[in-house]
Amino acid sequence: MQWRTIYRKEMLEYWRNFSWIWVPIVFIILAIMDPITSYYLPIIIDNVGGLPEGASVEIPEVNPTDALMMSLSEFSMFGVLVIIFITMGLIAGERKSGVAELILVKPVHYATYISSKWAAKLTLVLTSYIIGLFASWYYVNLLFGNIAFSALVQTIGFYGLWFVLVLTITVFFSCLFKSSGVVLGSTIGTLLLMFSIYNIFSHVLTWFPNSLSSHIREMLQTGSVPNALWGTSFITVGSSLILLIVAYVIFQKKEVA
Amino acid sequence: MNVFSLLAPLIILEAVLAIVALIAWFKTDETNGPRWLWLVIILLIQIIGPILFFIFGRRQQ
Numbered sequence: 001m002q003w004r005t006i007y008r009k010e011m012l013e014y015w016r017n018f019s020w021i022w023v024p025i026v027f028i029i030l031a032i033m034d035p036i037t038s039y040y041l042p043i044i045i046d047n048v049g050g051l052p053e054g055a056s057v058e059i060p061e062v063n064p065t066d067a068l069m070m071s072l073s074e075f076s077m078f079g080v081l082v083i084i085f086i087t088m089g090l091i092a093g094e095r096k097s098g099v100a101e102l103i104l105v106k107p108v109h110y111a112t113y114i115s116s117k118w119a120a121k122l123t124l125v126l127t128s129y130i131i132g133l134f135a136s137w138y139y140v141n142l143l144f145g146n147i148a149f150s151a152l153v154q155t156i157g158f159y160g161l162w163f164v165l166v167l168t169i170t171v172f173f174s175c176l177f178k179s180s181g182v183v184l185g186s187t188i189g190t191l192l193l194m195f196s197i198y199n200i201f202s203h204v205l206t207w208f209p210n211s212l213s214s215h216i217r218e219m220l221q222t223g224s225v226p227n228a229l230w231g232t233s234f235i236t237v238g239s240s241l242i243l244l245i246v247a248y249v250i251f252q253k254k255e256v257a
Numbered sequence: 258m259n260v261f262s263l264l265a266p267l268i269i270l271e272a273v274l275a276i277v278a279l280i281a282w283f284k285t286d287e288t289n290g291p292r293w294l295w296l297v298i299i300l301l302i303q304i305i306g307p308i309l310f311f312i313f314g315r316r317q318q
Binding site (some may be wrong): 017018019021022025026028029032033036040085086135139142143246 | 260263264266267270272273274277278280281304307308311312315
C-alpha cells in the first residue's frame with residue numbers, strides 16, 4: 001500500500017520534470033547514432049574530402065551483430081552516465097532538502113522507502129533502454145541485415161542487468177552520502193575500479209558483471225546462450241540485491257542514530 | 258532508401274528534445290546559473306544542450 005504510494009509519487013514526479021520524455025529520447029538517439037553514422041561513413045568521407053589524390057580507405061564490412069553491439073557500447077558509456085546523473089540525487093537530494101525526514105517520520109519502513117524509489121527509477125531507466133534498443137534494432141535490420149526478434153529480446157534481457165547493477169550502485173551511494181557530488185564521484189570511481197579489475201583479470205573472471213557485453217556478442221554470433229552468460233547474470237543480479245540490502249541496513253542505522 | 262527518410266526520425270527527436278527543454282525552461286523560475294545562458298545553451302548546442310539543461314539546469318525544489 002505505502003510502497004505503491006511512494007512508487008506512484010515518483011512516477012508523477014517523472015512526468016512533471018519531463019523525465020518520461022527526455023530520457024527515452026536520449027536513449028533512442030544514443031542507440032541509433034552509431035549504426036547510422038557507420039552506414040554513411042563512406043558518403044561522409046567522400047563529401048568531407050581532404051584525402052590526397054589516389055588515397056583509398058578500406059572500410060570493413062559491418063555485420064548486423066557488430067551494428068547492434070555499437071548501440072550497446074554507446075549505452076555502456078553515455079547511457080550509464082545519464083543513469084548516474086538522474087539517480088545520484090534520488091535519496092541524497094531528499095535527505096538534504098529534508099523531504100526524506102518528512103516521509104520517514106510517518107510510519108513508513110526504511111525498506112519500503114528505498115525499494116519503492118529504486119523500483120520507480122528502474123522502471124524509467126529500463127523502459128527508456130528497451131525503447132532505445134528497439135529503435136536500434138529497426139535501423140540495424142534496415143541497413144545491415146537481419147537480427148532475429150528472439151535474439152533482440154535476449155539481448156535486451158541480459159544487457160538490462162548491467163543497468164540494474166549501475167542503478168543499484170548509484171542508489172547505494174545515494175543512501176550513504178548526502179551530497180550528490182560525492183555520490184557521483186564514488187559511483188564513477190567504483191565503475192572505473194570494476195573496469196580496470198576486469199581488464200587485468202578478464203581471463204579468470206569470466207563471470208564478472210563487466211563481461212556481460214562480450215558474452216552477449218558471443219550469444220549473437222553463435223545463436224545460443226553461453227553458460228558463462230547465465231553465470232554472469234546470476235552474479236550481476238545477486239550483487240545488485242546484496243548492495244540494495246546493505247544500503248538499507250546502513251541507511252537505517254544512519255537515520256536512527 | 259533515401260537519406261532523408263532515414264535521418265528524419267533523428268531530426269524529429271532532436272527537435273522534440275529541444276522543444277521540451279524550452280517548455281521546461283519557461284516553467285523554471287530559478288536555474289543553476291544565469292537563466293538566459295541556459296536558453297542559449299538549449300538553442301545553440303544540438304542534443305547535448307537540452308540534456309545538460311535537464312540534468313544540471315533546474316534547481317531541486
